[in-house]
Amino acid sequence: MKDPVTAVTGITYDRESIEQWLLKSKNCMCPVSMQPLPRSSEFLIPNHTLLRLIHAWCLANEAKRVDQILTSVIPLDKTHVQKLVRDLEVPHLYQSVLERMIVLATESERNRMCMVEEGVTKTMVMLINKSFKEGKTTCLEEVIKILRLLWNTQTMAHSNMQPLIGDFIKSLTWILKLKVDNNVKLVNKAMPLLKSTIEVYDSNRLGSLNIEFFREMVTVLRKKKSLSQPAIKSALHVLIETCPLGRNRTKIVEAGAVKELIEIELEKPENKNITELVFNLLAHLCSCVEGRKQFLLHAAGIAMTSKRILRVSHATDDRAIHIFALIAKYSGSNEVVREMLRVGAVSKLCMVMQADCASYLKEKARDIVRLHSKVWNSSPCIHVYLLTRDQR
Template sequence: MMKDPVTTITGITYERESIEQWLLKAKDCTCPITKQPLPRNSEFLTPNHTLRRLIQAWCSANEANGVDQIPTPKFPLTNAHVQKLVKDLEFPQRLHKTLEKLHDLAKENERNRRCMASAGVPEAMVHVITKCFKPGNKTTSCYCLEKALRILRLLWNTANMVDNNKMKRVLGENLDFLESLTWVLQLQTKNDVKVTIANEAMPVMKLAIEAIDSTPLGNLKLEFFKVIVSVMRNRELSQHAIKSSLHVLIEMCALGRNRTKIVESGAVVELVELVLEKPEKNVTELVFILLAHLCSCADGREQFVQHAAGIAVVSKRILRVSPTVDDRALHIFSLVSKFSASNEVVQEMLRVGAVSKLCMVLQADSADIYDENGG
């Protein structure tokens, strides 16, 4: 039963949510009934007030039979309304209330989020977050940051609504936004901001890293990586925030001297400690991918073999988690065996059962090959 009937330019009435999804996703934007062309812009949909009143009257007449009332739908959000709210962000006295309104609209439904994304709200949130990055009224900054981060994450994460090419142009080679997020995460290590803000900031950091031009990312300072590693260390943060920190470090490994800086920031020790806590499968996979990257450099391997649980924890996870973990674990052992195979390391591999586990892998692979050949 329709709750918000709207009529297209072809004269056919549909439920608003259904036809909007069709207009958004259909390869050929045509009317499902008449097959005539339709504009993708949902602003060309006209509310069918007569049909809606008839449906509501029928619901009222059948309320005794358990039929629920259908509320009168809200007027759809328009680009003009959103753009007015974006302009209000420029006035400090309206900032709090405007951010609240935008946040409520973003939470309400997907249509609002699409409208907000096309009206420039993500770019406006980047501006608000960057503006907060300066000494001043900490209460105001924290409030603005939390709202702006939540709005940006809602828009960026929902059905890829944010145009990464547009965000790339907005962020460009200017690292102000990245520095703002780093500042927020740095405050959480000093307990100067709520955990909820850091939980919002780290996923946004991951999305920003994917959108920012890679050239300046190869010249980030050691302090940046220390902050990201501190997020990985903080068990009060959400799993999503910790996963985002791992994604960021993996993304950065291939750029400039970042791999060495990540090692210097103490990431290897923290990764081993994280695996010892037996995290969920996808976290373990990310840890092993990153650990394999870091063990490809001498300092990373040295930290790994010097950790009392390093070789043991990698050995124990082989054949227990996933093929991805097996592949990265074998790569780690390959690097250690090729470049760091001291007597102490060999003895440790024997002591913790790493050699036995490698034999089990050989046996499993041999059985697979044997079966494939029809044995």
């Protein structure tokens, strides 16, 4: 315990632990006695006697390398937070207040809860929107850091935040293309925020995003070597989330996403989750004519997809075979069909039919092979399959 407090049931807990329990508990019960507890932390009484005993024990065991526990003398309250928010309007205090907020938000969950309750999240969103409109980057990194520390999906989904989200998405997109020294750091911090914002925004409005937005997402993918994996994954999530809405699928293809997705896989990402996201998005994009066209224009598209089957995960197999099904059914020209044979895609489909895969995947692979059997029946791998297939 660092900050012992006693609940109305008479049980003493560490302040941060019991506050987290009260925040997450549905029925708000005392963990020990199972009696009802008020959700507000105002009903938690500091246990000064136990705190003195803890400090005395730490001091007595200092020789055993027991660190002294430091407890905040004055816990953060709403009056203090309100003053900090007001001080942001004073130009010469702006940076120091933001730095103080970072310290407080880093300190404890209790502080973060208090700051969220007093609207600091909304204030940070408004500051980022203001920076975008004025074209200023002063302390932008600090504001983003506070927002990430305080991020709460429920808060962003709240009705009074929705009118700000449209401008906030534009502001975060603006941050992605800033030509400043700390651009990489800003992009790494802004992308997870953009992903979380997209997830709570009105889907009808997401269907009207402009192509410039998608070009910036593709630019993030293009910078895969310099950006963090969470930033790349966030960009992929954003594209997957927005892809089915309106004309977004076509816009994503026009922005050059198909090529970049294939290029990501050609560099063999170590994180299999990235591969799963790449194939998920590719399957979405190949469901339209433009997407399949771009996929087939890339010299390594079919070969790369074939190589990933049975090597990464069930989810990747599912999406990769779905891509081949779309290609074979809607874009299966003689040239494409022969390339699938030449680069080993047909052999891999036959392997799927005999491997320990889900039955629906085997059936899907079988349908693809049957679709162009007249062209592929001279292939040795087809003959082997016909001789060894399960007659059932």
